[in-house]
Amino acid sequence: MADQTKYIFVTGGVVSALGKGIASASIGYLLKKRGLKVCNLKLDPYLNVDPGTMNPFQHGEVFVLDDGSETDLDLGHYERFLDQSLSKDNNVTTGQVYNTIITRERRGDYLGATVQVIPHVTEEIKSRIRRLKKVFDNPDVIISEIGGTVGDIESLPFMEAIRQVSLEEGPENVMYIHVTLVPFISAAGEFKTKPTQHSVRELRAIGIQPNALICRSAKPISDDLRKKISLFCSVPVKNVISAQDVSTIYQIPLKFHEQGLDDIVCQHFGFETDPPELSQWEDMVHRLNNPRRRLKIAMCGKYVNLHDAYKSIIEAFVHAGVHSDAEVELIWISSEDIKHFGARKFLHDADGLLIPGGFGERGVEGKIEAIRYVRENNIPFLGICLGMQCAVIEFARNACGLAEAHSYEFYRDLKHPVIHLMADQEGVTQLGGTMRLGAYPCRLVRGSKSYEAYGTDEVSERHRHRYELNNAYREMLTAKGLLLAGVSPDSRLVEIVEVPDHRWFVSVQFHPELKSRPERPHPLFRDFIKAAVVYNEERNRKEPAEDPASADLARRE
Ligand code: GLN
16 A cells, blocks of 8 residues: 555563553554554564574463474464465564674675674664565555563664664554553452553653654553543543453454554554455454353463463364354363373363373373373363374373374384374484474365364464374274374375274374464364364253263273
């Protein structure tokens, strides 16, 4: 629409984890719904080249894109809210910026010059922001979110770079939106605006005057308070947006729209568009807030207390739940507890089990035990990546009688390495960015549950792994009833296994959660939840006291 791309910069103040990513995604969503071409970017001030080598405790989930880049979890919010697939250019880190500059310096490109933060680092940051104009074929708006909190030492070069953008592009083409916290002090019984004032002052000291403030608070903030913030921070009162806690993140774009945030942005940039058509999204939020049933899905992973490590899975369950009018309650089970107390204690009243991806041996035995329980008791199961590998080990051990079956990831000297290192991973010593990463095609077997879910012969899904089902065991596994429901087009890699005489037992080597969208749940999550609904209803029809899982078990014994 515009000949000039406009720039929105989203910064954060006071504390981290205020939801800048969701705020950026929500603004992007509203502008897209107004017919604008939008592109989101995350600028991460850390020195890692990408988060791929970081521990989930440090960073949360690593979000893998189609092109195989390992990125910040905020890219997940952007993709989900804007229903748009992104690329490596949408996540820039200090590590990447310095990597480029140091390589250039060694090549001699700066010959004679002292290489400095200003101008060299700031120029590189700006060029990476502007690069999106080309990559995304002239978007109307580029929304760049700066990781961290204003005042952090490591984000300073980014702040300086985005300050310069206004100078170069003209203030009418740039908008700074600052996300801040307005805490409620219960002892005093009131909200406090001082932290917001201080963080805006910090921003102004760098030379950035915010055009709008998004004020996070536990409860809605009053007009008087907004006026006060407006006065102290020099931001027009209508541009002081209240962002109170809400029951679902998908409500946030609607809350912003109610307060006219998308109008404010369009007026600032001179965009003349129709108002956004939000009824479908509103309907989705309504269904999400008014579920007709409740399901319990057990989730057995390593980081049970760190939900950010499973962000996309949690969201994929929300999307699939809406589709079945179900609220999905996730029951987080530590795999080590299963080892100690047995699977039944945790799974007898679950409507389904999900085993997510992961690395390392800790907890694997508990996961295998959990899988055995749901396989034998006909409880819906979805295994993802390591979850599929555990399902194969379990099947090899308990259905094929290979008691020593295990994964080569954990033990090198194995009698039955049913999960093996992928051929092209041999000899790989460098850890960063070297897994099998990104989108690969997978051919589905007609008649399988996966085929039923996707409704097509070939799909593309995102991967992040080094190990795979060992082809030497294909015959034995299939002879005992495991279905290789999805393979790579050259048939060399098994991507999906299923147990056909089970109500719904599907395990995949890829990460379906990364492609689920609020208005378009991922087919496998959707059908997993549908199977869980059926199972739940069947159980409810029986005597409430009867526990079908243990009845099944009793029958077997
Ligand atoms: N650790 C396993 C592998 O590398 C699984 C990886 C994952 O779950 N993302 O193959």
